[in-house]
Amino acid sequence: MTKLTVGPWIAAQKLPSRDVARDRLAFLTRTQLRQTPQAVAGFPLVGLGGSCGKPCFALPFVLTWTEANTRALEAVAAEFGCYVEYGVYPHLKLPDTDQEVAAVQDWTTFGMVYLRPGYERAEELLVRLAGALAPEAGQA
Template sequence: MTKLTVGPWIAAQKLPTHDLARDRLAFLERTQRRGTTPTVAGLPLVGMGGSCGKPCFALPYTVTWTQTNTLALEHLAADFGCFVEYGIYPHLKLQDGGQEVAAVQDWSTFATVYLRPGYEQAEELLERLLETLGAPLHG
């Protein structure tokens, strides 16, 4: 089981204290740390969710939801003790307690996966999502 190893990079991006919320120079200093971004399972970290703060990884393909790939996603979720909640896009949530561990966004020109960094199986889940949603299932 592997948690995401991007924690220090993410921490360096976040506002350290609310006192610095209006400090432009502190913001510019934090953005300098974005020059190099980590990868996990061969996927680039492209940023963080604006509201959720979860690291976001770009999939190397777009996703169009079908009966086939949503069923495959549900089976994958079950392998990780999760269920799928379908909102604007699918969220994988733990059966025990409902904590969100992943979300797959498909409503842009590329697909992304948001992952809870402290989830014990985050890297394995990302690898399996990459396989499960990849061709030929995504179209």
């Protein structure tokens, strides 16, 4: 799999320059793009991270952290050459640069995965995380 296919769409949402930071009409033009639903590998894009601007994808289940699924998360991270940093919610990071490639959030009515759009294996990682963290995966 590849980088996220929604990269250009996400870039079009961001402030293009400080010159238009107070331009209400430019903002309204950018927000019109949001009317077109976006998805990757069947997972709907539900927004962008407030501070990081990473695209956020909804998982089709409620996520509650347990011993089993945190171990599953660490196994997926290892598959992708990452480690897990446990903060407010877990982040998958590359060990050589500490660059965050994904974050998994549990404190909503559904699980969410934030992904770095330029990460070469982002779509594959999204699919693997969803499979490994699904509630029925932990019952095996």
